[in-house]
Amino acid sequence: MELKKRYDAKESEKKWQAYWEKENVYKFDPESHEEVYSIDTPPPTVSGKMHLGHTFSYSQQDFVARFQRMLGKTVFYPFGVDDNGLPTERLIEKMKKVKGHKMPRNEFVKLCYNTVEEIRDDFVQDWKNIGVSADFDVFYSTINKHSQKISQRSFLEIYKEKRIYRKRAPFIWCPDCQTAIAQVEMKDSERDSKLVYMKFDTTLNEQITIATTRPELLPACVAIHIHPDDKRFKKFIGEKAKIPFSERKVKITANKDVDMEFGSGIVYHCTFGDMDDVKWIEKFDIEPIEILNKNGTLNEFAGRFKGLHVKKARPEIIKALEEEGRIEKIEPIKHVVNVHERCDTDIEILTTDQWFIKYLDLKQDFVKYGRKIKWFPVHMRARYENWILGLKWDWNISRQRYFGIPIPIWYCKKCSEIITADEKQLPVDPLVDTPKTKCKCGSKDFIGEKDVMDTWATSSLTPDIAAELFKDKKIYKKLLPMDLRPQAHDIITFWLFNTVVKSYFHHKDIAWKNVMISGWALDPHGKKMSKSKGNVIDPNKMIEKYSADALRFWAAGSRLGDDLPFMEKDLVTAQKFTTKIWNASKFAFMHLQDFKKEKPKKFEIMDAWILIKLNKLIKESTENFMNYEYSHTKLETEKFFWHSFCDNYLEITKDRLYNSDKRGKDPKLSAQYGLYTALLDIIKLMAPITPYITEELYQTYFKKYEKIKSIHISKWPSLDLKENKPAKDAEKIGDFFVYVLQHARRAKSEKNMSLKDPIKNILAKGKIKKTDFENIKEDLLSVTKAEKIVFEALKEDSKIDYEVVVDV
């Protein structure tokens, strides 16, 4: 029952983590009759180790989960890992030093499966270490059979609604990963480049100059565009231009999309340099030239440049143009290009067969759904809507990769008919399995679809994947729509939006009632953390050096949605907090050894005072937590604990606790009651933030009275002050007390005296009754060490509330 001199976080955190697991403290009970609070936990991408951004946002969501649990709700808090698709392939390739496309497909896929299994436990352990209170037995992986089945079923359902189509079309392509990617998977990257001014011959016997950053696409030039209002070049419209190094001539057309200010003011239209080129193909009904191979090399349309990678072809073509005297000038420029966010490779546009979900016509519905969800913080919804309104392409869900969930489709060898898998045979691998029926044409020969689905096509189903771990429909219904989707703001456009889309198709309902969006952990200068900048902080090292509680305490320091710079000194502050609460508890437990949780007949004023302040804190904290404002709870509880409770209240009660022979049993009991209640409630308020030390303190002393096996399933504090009957005006009287105490301390400090030194006299004036003063006089004398206190009551209409003169 006694606490050790110092708190040992390392030992304690290990101990309670094991205890929670053994005692099933966070186990989801599907049979419970309590209200359910279901959480759509983000499955972290399996990528080796947890990073500080994870620590930050998972801590924040865990605050909420723990709070809801303490409200008495049955919390559904599953845990999954996202180990599906391209990011996993990249990880395995790096770990095992292999290349997916250089191995037999099934061997690579097997290697991925095995490796993912192998590293999973270690990976998940990081989340356990920071105290995430998920039920780790309610577990899924986005590549396991369960997820495959649901993901393929989703594909088939949407296919049946005629919202999935296959089309050969120009689309965003990553030549390094050799797969199509989605609009959302691109990011910007600034590159040094050259703006090359090339001279073309025309049918007007006059040359025109075209500026481009992509001269290597010259052989795929299909038209020249000039703004119809451009006086300089208007005369060329309707004429033709000759493509250098070939006999081909292309039309010069009028196009209002042309920016007359840029470059030479004339655009050469290649297939395909960017998405405008795709648009113009349709607009002007032009036949494209597909010049690129899937690996980014030029094909036979490039003539003498055939076989060169675009990067190599660029200088070669410039050189050749120079030799023909066709270069007017070359300007070095910086410009922004789209790259694949997974590998930083410049994207290309290639014409390939792809599967799409048709949803552009549903934009308004998605906006509507977004408005049915409660957003915390509310401004994050604007990002969601902004993204939807900017969408230009249907959702490309096929990837030309290996380790992913197969598209459950076959093609008839004879008549090319598309055969879908039967729901009963899911999950299915069309490269191994065959359809259950024969084709309409009678053929039994099929070719399985090689493409796999985009990872987001599966991770957008996490509410279903998690809920369907329970086969019972009744339970399933209790869980959906979920109460909460917690996540960081960077994937609003990916994961959040895609989940809304899937929920729209499958449930015609929102996926969750609330979303909470976390910010990012930044470096001390407010910059993003990234490996290339070398400013990455390893959370495990910080846990080792401080504690998981300290990291969580830090994570509770920013408002939901705000980014937070990481400064190690904040962990020092956090550690100070744990030390302080440890020491305060040491004091409290010492004086509570003979306490029987009895209420005193009458509360001393200062005990009533702390309870009233505590009650205000609890009310405020509960309200804030309801609105996901955990940072307020943390801030206010910390202040209350440190200043009201430790600096003042503990000092004030000492005389009654230590000297009960002199002061009497009841005044001591009153102090004990205040001490017990305030400390227990403080650790309960902090339990969601710092689960380990609060559990240690609870288990050491409070458990034997409270009878609940863990603080984390104990009831969130609520104080009934009426029942406790504090004296009228106790708050006002107590505030006066503290004011006098402050003055006494100040006077001593100014005279360089020790706080234990006695002082001669205090003259205290205040707007309280003489009889009330008599009730606090003894406490006040003992805590100030004053020999005498003279009190004068101030009139109610007096301009000042208090006045104190200290005579040392």
Add this chain to the structure above:
RNA sequence: GGGCCCGUGGUCUAGCCUGGUAUGACACCUCCCUUACACGGAGUAGAUCACCAGUUCAAAUCUGGUCGGGCCCACCA
């Protein structure tokens, strides 16, 4: 170019919705080893709340604008 967020003592931050000159931490300075804690305590100093204008008796707080920083999206062929 479009959308959103932010701008408070040296640093980080509370307060802003629901107007009455400001919270706490770190750092600094002075003092105090007092029976929970020196991994502590007491105290001093330090902010015209980015700028301008408006509303108001009164603005960090509301309205409009300016400047600066950040994020997301679009985009230069």
